[in-house]
Amino acid sequence: MPKERDNNIIRKLEEQGSKGGVPPLLRQFYQKLLHIQSEAERHIGVPELGLTSETISDRIEQGLPLIVFDELDLDWPLLNDMLAKVIIVFSEYPELFGPIPESLKEAGAGHFLTSEVVKTWFEGSKLPTAIAANNVNERLLGDIIQATLSPFLASYSQAALSHVNQEHWRRGYCPVCGGNPDFAFLDKESGARWLLCSRCNAGWIFQRLECPYCGSKDQNALAYFTDDEGLYRLYVCEQCKRYLKAIDLRQAKSEVLIPLERLLTLDLDAQAQEYGYNP
Numbered sequence: 001m002p003k004e005r006d007n008n009i010i011r012k013l014e015e016q017g018s019k020g021g022v023p024p025l026l027r028q029f030y031q032k033l034l035h036i037q038s039e040a041e042r043h044i045g046v047p048e049l050g051l052t053s054e055t056i057s058d059r060i061e062q063g064l065p066l067i068v069f070d071e072l073d074l075d076w077p078l079l080n081d082m083l084a085k086v087i088i089v090f091s092e093y094p095e096l097f098g099p100i101p102e103s104l105k106e107a108g109a110g111h112f113l114t115s116e117v118v119k120t121w122f123e124g125s126k127l128p129t130a131i132a133a134n135n136v137n138e139r140l141l142g143d144i145i146q147a148t149l150s151p152f153l154a155s156y157s158q159a160a161l162s163h164v165n166q167e168h169w170r171r172g173y174c175p176v177c178g179g180n181p182d183f184a185f186l187d188k189e190s191g192a193r194w195l196l197c198s199r200c201n202a203g204w205i206f207q208r209l210e211c212p213y214c215g216s217k218d219q220n221a222l223a224y225f226t227d228d229e230g231l232y233r234l235y236v237c238e239q240c241k242r243y244l245k246a247i248d249l250r251q252a253k254s255e256v257l258i259p260l261e262r263l264l265t266l267d268l269d270a271q272a273q274e275y276g277y278n279p
């Protein structure tokens, strides 16, 4: 299934090329990245979760994501190979990311992605200064780690998501990996709002009138804007000044590939940031 989905995304991106929706460089970058991620995901398959149904329901009840870093069975040779490829793709687009320092390219070949670094990133802590020191922008480094880990986490998400009791979760972070949401959709049937994980792409149901980032339910602090067709929404929160993009699937007239929507809605990001909101 991911293969088919990824092929559809690549095809749609190519169509976009002639229409000029996504800036050409970004489109090329994303196509290359998706290609290597999709290949890695095929290699990984669907991993064994290794959790009893009791542990699963305990974690969900207590608000603990199902994946714990120390329980992950990562294929390190594959991961390091993936890292080297990701660094090459990023370094081909200095216009988008700035020049990639030589130290990082060398480090990529020398396998700097130790389990300690990956764990630090996974748990959302600050990356070790030794790594951040070599003139490498921390945000760029985070993007590279995320792009490298993405197929691994997406595979775990496929294995884990069906075990999540959606009604028992309803929290602002991902039930599979604990990541933050970076996109949302309103489902076709009931218009319920689903959040999507920025790291593993898992979807989970969440209140429509609550900010997933700071938890505010103050109706005076929460608002959303829509486009003319009512297809897209931009949720904003005055409490924490963050925003969330969403697509209303009830208004969609053709097939929607959600991962692609993140790219197709870059003008929404620009607008939100212009108004002073943060991603």
Ligand SMILES: [Zn+2]
Pocket (backbone or CB within 6 Å): 157, 174, 175, 176, 177, 178, 179, 197, 198, 199, 200, 201, 202
């Ligand atoms: Zn996740």
Ligand SMILES: [Zn+2]
Pocket (backbone or CB within 6 Å): 211, 212, 213, 214, 215, 216, 237, 238, 239, 240, 241, 242
């Ligand atoms: Zn908020």
